[in-house]
Amino acid sequence: MKKNGVFYYPHLINEQALYIGGLRDTVNLYTAEKFPKYARPNLRVSQLGCKAEMIAQYFFWSHKYKYDATQMLGVDPIKDCDIKVNDMRIDVKGINAYGSNVRVNEKAHLKDKNTSHYLFIRPDSDDLECQMAEWWLFSHKEVSDWDLVELKFSKAFQKEIV
Numbered sequence: 279m280k281k282n283g284v285f286y287y288p289h290l291i292n293e294q295a296l297y298i299g300g301l302r303d304t305v306n307l308y309t310a311e312k313f314p315k316y317a318r319p320n321l322r323v324s325q326l327g328c329k330a331e332m333i334a335q336y337f338f339w340s341h342k343y344k345y346d347a348t349q350m351l352g353v354d355p356i357k358d359c360d361i362k363v364n365d366m367r368i369d370v371k372g373i374n375a376y377g378s379n380v381r382v383n384e385k386a387h388l389k390d391k392n393t394s395h396y397l398f399i400r401p402d403s404d405d406l407e408c409q410m411a412e413w414w415l416f417s418h419k420e421v422s423d424w425d426l427v428e429l430k431f432s433k434a435f436q437k438e439i440v
Contacts (some may be wrong), residue, residue: 280377280438282411282417284297284411284412284413285337286410287337288409289406289409291333292329292401292406293406294332295329295332298325298351299329302324302325303324305352326373328372330372330373330397331347331360331370333418334361334370334408334413337413338363342365343364345361345362347362353435359394363380367392367393368394368396368397369393370397371397371398372400373400374402375404375408377439378438379436379437380396380398380414381429381436382396382414382421382435383433384432385432385433387422387435394418395416396421397413398413398414398415398416399411416437421437423437424437425437
């Protein structure tokens with residue numbers, strides 16, 4: 279499989295991500311009550327994450343890959359990867375349209391989630407009519423070799439993208 283590229287998707291995914299991301303944010307409030315260590319309500323992050331996961335699923339579906347995707351909403355923390363395709367267990371990450379680097383939270387990366395790859399998806403814009411996204415695929419091992427940087431609330435493995 280190729281390691282990066284550009285992909286076109288139906289712009290309807292943008293609007294769907296707003297709604298599902300909003301629901302995910304609401305569900306995250308319940309999750310934070312039940313599991314305080316997983317508290318992270320952030321509507322924009324939830325919407326971007328949903329959009330990236332839906333674009334990834336559309337990518338695999340439209341290229342006729344057989345894949346399995348985990349549920350997008352649930353009160354209990356999901357302890358599995360986002361998508362399984364071939365022998366890959368993929369964690370999907372959304373990147374803002376203006377983003378110039380990719381990041382993976384250190385604790386999440388080192389936790390045994392059985393992830394073999396990370397798929398980063400950066401929509402071309404935040405516009406609801408956007409139909410294009412760039413994507414990058416990295417193995418778990420590659421991410422382990424990235425620079426470890428201190429962020430506001432945590433540490434993350436980070437790599438600049440062009």
